Amino acid sequence: MTPTFAEKIAGAPKAELHIHIEGSLEPELIFKLAERNGVALAYSSIEALRAAYAFTDLQSFLDIYYAGASVLLNEDDFYDMTAAYVERALADGVVHTEIFFDPQTHTERGVPIETVVAGIERALAEGERRGLSSKLILCFLRHLSEDDALATYSAALPLFDTYAHRLIGVGLDSSERGHPPSKFERVFAQARERGLKLVAHAGEEGPPSYIYEALDLLLVDRIDHGVRSIEDPALVTRLADTRVALTVCPLSNLKLRVFDDMKRHTLKALLDRGVAVTINSDDPAYFGGYVNANYLAAVEALGVTDRDVYTLIRNSFEAAFVTPRELDAFIAKLDAYWKP
Ligand code: ADE
Ligand code: ZN
Secondary structure (H helix, E strand, C coil): CCCCHHHHHHHCCEEEEEEEHHHHCCHHHHHHHHHHHCCCCCCCCHHHHHHCCCCCCHHHHHHHHHHHHCCCCCHHHHHHHHHHHHHHHHHCCEEEEEEEECHHHHHCCCCCHHHHHHHHHHHHHHHHHCCCEEEEEEEEECCCCHHHHHHHHHHHHHHHHHCCCCEEEEEEECCCCCCCHHHHHHHHHHHHHCCCEEEEEECCCCCHHHHHHHHHCCCCCEEEECHHHHHCHHHHHHHHHHCCEEEECHHHHHHCCCCCCHHHCCHHHHHHCCCCEEECCECHHHHCCCHHHHHHHHHHHHCCCHHHHHHHHHHHHHCCCCCHHHHHHHHHHHHHHCCC
8 A cells, every 4th residue: 555645755765953851851751750750840741731831932942842841850851851752763763763851941950961961972872873873962042141151061071082982973952932043142252263163043033134043143054943034034044045954843843833823833934935944842742742743834824845855855854963974874764664
């Protein structure tokens, strides 16, 4: 039997470039780790926690997301969280993933950054042996000061050596409005000097000017979200011409009310204008699905075609931080599977 479009998408080899590992923490694991670590939660049950996932905007989500992450204390906790994501990624046909983590969420609770990275790394090394290639990107929390980001960067410096094969870049996340990329120019300049890859959330809730700042002041290699770029035609043309990729997360944008209806999502319009759009899950435990669910949501609401999906998946590999040799191997794998 020929597979349905949904089955074809589900089985396709793909890269995921925008996943916060703390956002993969499912309610069941939150409760398990809370019990294991003796951490008190503000919710009486898994169901009560899940019922609280009715977000009105980015900040309403972040408040719960940081509460969920409070159960992570020991290396095994970071390992368990990442191992669970590895299973989900493999099940969705992901062959390469670039994972964000938020060290400041943990260091401010007294968890050493070395503990965080060691646990994540152990699960990713296992994933690698099972066919999931992966990289790690350290994100600065933009609601905190740049001095805090600089201190975090300094503390992480030895890790960029120890885990050079995995830890390849820095990013910028958390509350966007009122915290423009320009606030982090100095720390991004240091990371750039070191040759690290650079990404930043911009144009999720924030205006197109934040995308310009990320491009012109931080000199990022990719923009996370960037869906509000559509408001500025010159910016769309620039993104298309330069092929600076957008890591778009449809279910996240719907849940956080960036768009009130998936039918109004700008992903297809950006793709049609030649922007290097990719599809990702952002915080899958909170937004109702892992990467394949995000592809399907776009297909169902936006009339994304067979050729569009091929392009989106191809974009995911072309925008990945991999060597030309690795890229060739990924594209060959995709082309052997998908004949548009
Ligand atoms: N941290 C986790 N998910 C995020 C998102 N969608 N935007 C900004 N920061 C985040
Ligand atoms: Zn994100």
